[in-house]
Amino acid sequence: QSALTQPASVSGSPGQSITISCTGTSSDVGSYNLVSWYQQHPGKAPKLMIYEVSKRPSGVSNRFSGSKSGNTASLTISGLQAEDEADYYCCSYAGSSRVFGGGTKLTVL
Amino acid sequence: QVQLQESGPGLVKPSETLSLTCAVSGYSISSGYYWGWIRQPPGKGLEWIGSIYHSGSTYYNPSLKSRVTISVDTSKNQFSLKLSSVTAADTAVYYCARESIVVVVAAPDWFDPWGQGTLVTVSS
Numbered sequence: 001q002s003a004l005t006q007p008a009s010v011s012g013s014p015g016q017s018i019t020i021s022c023t024g025t026s027s028d029v030g031s032y033n034l035v036s037w038y039q040q041h042p043g044k045a046p047k048l049m050i051y052e053v054s055k056r057p058s059g060v061s062n063r064f065s066g067s068k069s070g071n072t073a074s075l076t077i078s079g080l081q082a083e084d085e086a087d088y089y090c091c092s093y094a095g096s097s098r099v100f101g102g103g104t105k106l107t108v109l
Numbered sequence: 110q111v112q113l114q115e116s117g118p119g120l121v122k123p124s125e126t127l128s129l130t131c132a133v134s135g136y137s138i139s140s141g142y143y144w145g146w147i148r149q150p151p152g153k154g155l156e157w158i159g160s161i162y163h164s165g166s167t168y169y170n171p172s173l174k175s176r177v178t179i180s181v182d183t184s185k186n187q188f189s190l191k192l193s194s195v196t197a198a199d200t201a202v203y204y205c206a207r208e209s210i211v212v213v214v215a216a217p218d219w220f221d222p223w224g225q226g227t228l229v230t231v232s233s
Contacts, residue, residue, distance in 0.1 A: 001171060003154070034211060036219040038155075045204060045226050046155065051219035052211060089155050093216055096168050098145075103154040 004029065004090055004101035011107040017078040020104045022090030023071060030071035034093035037066060037075045040103075041086045049088075050075060082108050111135040113205050113224035121199075121231050127192040131205030131224060132185075139163055139183040143208035143217045146179060146190045148201040149226075156201075160208055160217065161188055195231045202226040 005023040012018040022029065022037075029035060035053045038046035048057050050066035053073060063078045073092070077084055085108040090101040117129035131144070138144060145160035159169035161179045169177050173192070181188040192199060206220035 032214070032216065034214070034216055034218040038220075045223040046220075047223075048219055048221035051209070051221075057221065091155075091157070091220070093218060097171065098157040098160070098217070100147075100155040100157060 001028075001094055001097055001099050004092060004099055006088075006090060006101040006104045008102070009105045009107065011109055012077075012080045013109045014080050014082065016080050017076060018080060018106065020075045020077075020088055020090075020106070022073040022075070022092075022101045024073075024092055024094075024099070025071055028092040028094035028099055029068065029073050031095070032093045033068065035066070035068060035073040036091045037064075037073075038089045038091065039084075039086045040089065046089060077106070080108050084108055111207060111222055113207065113222060115203060115205050115224045115227040117203075117227060117229070119228060119230060121195055121229060122233050123196055123231055124194055127190070127195050127199060127229055127231070129190045129203055129205075129227065129229070130187050131189070132187045133207075134186070136207075137183075138181055138186050138188065142210065143168075144181065144188045145206050145208045145220060147204045147206060147220065147223075148199075149204070150198075150201040158190065158192075158203075197231050200229065200231045202228050 037050040054066040143160040146158040178191040206223040
């Protein structure tokens with residue numbers, strides 16, 4: 001299995017919106033609505049931000065939203081804040097296996 | 110509140126077996142969920158190693174399957190990872206996490222919560 005494809009980096013100014021894509025195949029993202037997203041700050045464990053493509057856990061800001069079209073899932077962060085600067089990873093179920101994306105570094109300018 | 114804590118040697122010699130344990134508090138492993146191991150080499154991304162269902166069924170990353178064993182000890186409320194024949198490429202922070210199931214499709218989806226992670230270095 002190959003890692004899901006994410007852009008290496010994205011950036012945006014405070015208050016703006018950004019979208020991070022996560023491209024897989026018909027064997028993972030395309031076949032299941034089982035995509036999750038994680039935020040990771042340096043030296044910290046990943047934190048769940050989105051599950052089941054578009055659901056937000058309790059306590060996660062509604063500035064974070066998820067969607068999927070075909071083999072590509074997306075994470076959108078609106079109203080960027082300095083604290084959003086972190087690495088973001090997608091993950092998909094792949095039929096008894098799981099596959100992560102390579103990660104995207106978000107810089108808040 | 111469910112909490113997970115990894116433990117094990119921080120240094121392993123090449124060709125030996127890496128062994129880690131994840132102690133779970135606040136929830137009984139035997140009650141449900143999958144329980145997984147994920148690793149992150151220094152400066153790199155996350156890699157799923159494998160997961161074990163509370164009943165003992167295991168699922169492994171195909172690229173690591175020949176070297177990985179995940180087991181569960183319900184009496185101690187913990188699960189373990191063994192990775193054999195390690196090389197420098199196995200140097201990473203190893204995380205354990207609970208993996209939730211989407212009931213309507215009877216399949217796992219998200220990892221939450223996570224342990225704090227433990228760095229394992231493979232070096233002689």
